[in-house]
Amino acid sequence: MIKETFDRWFSYIHIDNISKGGIYMSKKEKKFLSVYAILMSVMLVSCKGKAGKTISVGSDNIDSTQSYFSESMHEIARCDSGYYYLNKCSASAKNIMFYDDKSGESIVLCNKPQCEHNSEECMAYISGSEFKSKLYYYNSCIYMLSTKGNLVQISADGTQRTDLGSICVMSDQDSVSVCFNDRYAYISQEISGDIEGNVTARLYRFNLDTGSSDVIYEETGYGIGINSLKTYGKDTFFIKTSVAKDDKGLYSLEGKGIYRITGDNTECVLDKNAYSYCIDADNNTMYYSGLGDGTVYACNLDSGKSESIYKSDNDTGYFYITFDGNYIWMDDEGYKSMAMYFNKQSSSLDYTIYQLDTEGKLVAKRTIPDNEKIFSIMHGDGRKMFMFSSVNNQIVYIDKSNIANGDIKGLK
Numbered sequence: 001m002i003k004e005t006f007d008r009w010f011s012y013i014h015i016d017n018i019s020k021g022g023i024y025m026s027k028k029e030k031k032f033l034s035v036y037a038i039l040m041s042v043m044l045v046s047c048k049g050k051a052g053k054t055i056s057v058g059s060d061n062i063d064s065t066q067s068y069f070s071e072s073m074h075e076i077a078r079c080d081s082g083y084y085y086l087n088k089c090s091a092s093a094k095n096i097m098f099y100d101d102k103s104g105e106s107i108v109l110c111n112k113p114q115c116e117h118n119s120e121e122c123m124a125y126i127s128g129s130e131f132k133s134k135l136y137y138y139n140s141c142i143y144m145l146s147t148k149g150n151l152v153q154i155s156a157d158g159t160q161r162t163d164l165g166s167i168c169v170m171s172d173q174d175s176v177s178v179c180f181n182d183r184y185a186y187i188s189q190e191i192s193g194d195i196e197g198n199v200t201a202r203l204y205r206f207n208l209d210t211g212s213s214d215v216i217y218e219e220t221g222y223g224i225g226i227n228s229l230k231t232y233g234k235d236t237f238f239i240k241t242s243v244a245k246d247d248k249g250l251y252s253l254e255g256k257g258i259y260r261i262t263g264d265n266t267e268c269v270l271d272k273n274a275y276s277y278c279i280d281a282d283n284n285t286m287y288y289s290g291l292g293d294g295t296v297y298a299c300n301l302d303s304g305k306s307e308s309i310y311k312s313d314n315d316t317g318y319f320y321i322t323f324d325g326n327y328i329w330m331d332d333e334g335y336k337s338m339a340m341y342f343n344k345q346s347s348s349l350d351y352t353i354y355q356l357d358t359e360g361k362l363v364a365k366r367t368i369p370d371n372e373k374i375f376s377i378m379h380g381d382g383r384k385m386f387m388f389s390s391v392n393n394q395i396v397y398i399d400k401s402n403i404a405n406g407d408i409k410g411l412k
Helices: 002-010 027-040 333-341
Strands: 017-019 022-024 076-079 082-090 093-100 106-108 125-127 136-138 141-145 150-155 161-166 175-181 184-192 198-207 213-222 225-232 235-245 251-262 265-270 274-280 285-290 295-300 305-311 320-323 328-331 351-356 362-368 374-379 384-389 394-399
Touching (some): 076 136, 141 175, 175 225, 175 235, 184 225, 198 225, 235 274, 285 320, 328 374, 333 374, 351 374
Antiparallel strands (some): 082 093, 093 106, 093 125, 136 141, 184 198, 251 265, 274 285, 384 394
């Protein structure tokens, strides 16, 4: 999906001059870039910031919050006995599938005899015109967002779909993400704005019991964005970003801190230039990747002090980072994509997955060659590392117990 997105982007614009510091474009091209800049989360900037606030997130049921998944391509979710995921069944539709841990096999989430699973008569059928292509699992139910902006609850066996109510007015171009905490769903929305590149970023809190939706955060500005919306322990967090440009038309992404949602309010808990983060809630430690310095930091949330625990051994400027309850997992897909498509620093898209212990020691790593045609690394729970294969348009995985040498398998 990332490669396809960039291919479509570059069919629209012509980049006259690319440098490590940013991109120079014509006035028309700047208008186009402003819409996509935040969605790509791409440019390198220097690290800055000060010590974070002292907080405690409490204990974490990590299989409930599912913070170990990437929020960008959330087409798979963990349940007690396996995984729910989306699988393409036509050019404009997908089926909800269930992968069973014990059998190692997948079934379409439909119990209708002789169903061909290719129309709205099928219980598992998900029309691309009716639903966003993201799937979540929380408190024994599946959740999806409709393209109209409603939250839809689907029973675990797929037999019932309940429209819980409207969250917001939504368009096809809006970037959205969802996470859950207690009896609430939190939804981020980035709305492309005017021709000057202004974006409106909103956070909604949706009551799963009453169907009421409240805006708890809103900001409009040049290239404003909300990333990494996730729940850890009793709290929900996100990264605020913005795109800056200078008088020469050079663009750069800036991390504006990591924020915590507390009731109807948000507060900055770590004023750092961060690209990605994860939290070991049981040990009250936040790990984050600096934007541009290739360094991973550990922040003790009790004291607010940060220290470097891992430094890239190559030119990688930042990592996407998750925690599965045992290990820290990172990938350089985002950075490598930018290095190739924007800064021309790389001739291939060979991505690397890193496994670290909580002290920052490298346990294992795995490079995925570009010719494997695998992208959109989704991360995953303590069992599997999920990705998407463009060879056969399906989700694939590597067993985390052997990330360095394990086979890449499809969910069959």
